[in-house]
Amino acid sequence: SQEIFGPALPVITWRDVDEALDIVRSIKHPLAxxxxxxxxTFQRHILDAVRCGGAAINDVVIHASSNRMDFGGVQNSGIGAYHGKVGFDAFTHYKSTMKKSTLIETGIRNPPFNEQKLRLLKLVMPRK
Structure with a gap:
């Protein structure tokens, strides 16, 4: 009933896939x-049915060691992801910057506005 932080891997037996999925869903959102x-087909079925932080097929823990893949929890098992580039991105603020040339300026966006400018603006910037 508790998240395990250590070298223990619980092995739970089940009779059919639905029973196994019920057990996993009772844990809510496992970290892995x-x-x-x-x-x-079975692999895809499980991956589609279980919402978790990360997954490994035919291995354990190895997915958390790759710096090319993000790793982190979902909801009660954690928020966000880290490792490699996604970890860098999580703690980086990318500054959005727009640069416009001053070579061509029509003046359509600047006051004073008249009917002709408004018509042109409505053509260029249609409302949804």
Whole structure:
């Protein structure tokens, strides 16, 4: 019933896939999901059915060690992601900057506004 932080991996037996999914869903949003199967259909079914922080197929923990993949929880297992570029992005503020040339300026955006300017603006900037 508690999240495990340590070298312990619980093994839970189940009779059919629906029972296994019910067990996983009772944990809400696990930090990780490990799938052991050669069946791509089964793998896809589990990945689609379980909302988790990250997943590994036919291995454990290795997905958290890749700096090319993000890793982090969902809802009660954590918020956000880290590792590699996504970790850098999480703590970086990218400044949005727009640069406009001054070579061509029509004056259509500047007051005073008249009927002709308003008609042109409505053509260029239609309302939704």
């Amino acid at each position: 999901c490990y799938i052991f199967s050669e069946s791509r």
